[in-house]
Amino acid sequence: MPVPPLTPQQRADALSRATAARRQRAEVKHRLKQGSSGIAEVIADGVHDAAIAKFKVxxxxxxxxxxxxxxxxxxxxDLGIARSRRVRGLGEHQTRALIDHFARA
Incomplete structure (x- = not known):
């Protein structure tokens, strides 16, 4: 199915939304790397936030x-999670296993 043609305004809006989502994911990565946020918190945020929900596991x-x-x-x-899985696609058991793995570490 071909992509419908977009007006210049629609294209600009889509680009700004995409940029905002990338910035948000980069900020989440930084928080995780610094230890100021946990993986459970990020996964929980993915329920309400589309940018985090589209984050690759x-x-x-x-x-x-x-x-x-x-x-x-x-x-x-080891946890049985496909490498292409996104946060939104994690099942209940996969989510629990991932959180437990990092709680032990």
Whole structure:
């Protein structure tokens, strides 16, 4: 299905919304890396916030201190979470397993 043509104003509005969402996700990553926010808090925020709901779980895990791309992949594999999963798509058991994993660490 082709994308409908957008007016210049619609295009500008979409670009500003996309920029705001990227900034918000970058701020969340920074909070996680600094330890001022926990993964449970971010996942809970994803219920009400579309920008966080579209956050890839792999990026979320990589934002945790001491976790890189390889370790994030191993964690996701161990918890049975697909690498393409987004915060919005996490099931109840996956969410609990992810929160418990970082609570132990």
């Amino acid at each position: 792999s990026e979320l895990i990589e934002s945790m201190p001491g976790v890189g791309r390889v370790k994030a992949g191993q964690i996701m594999d």
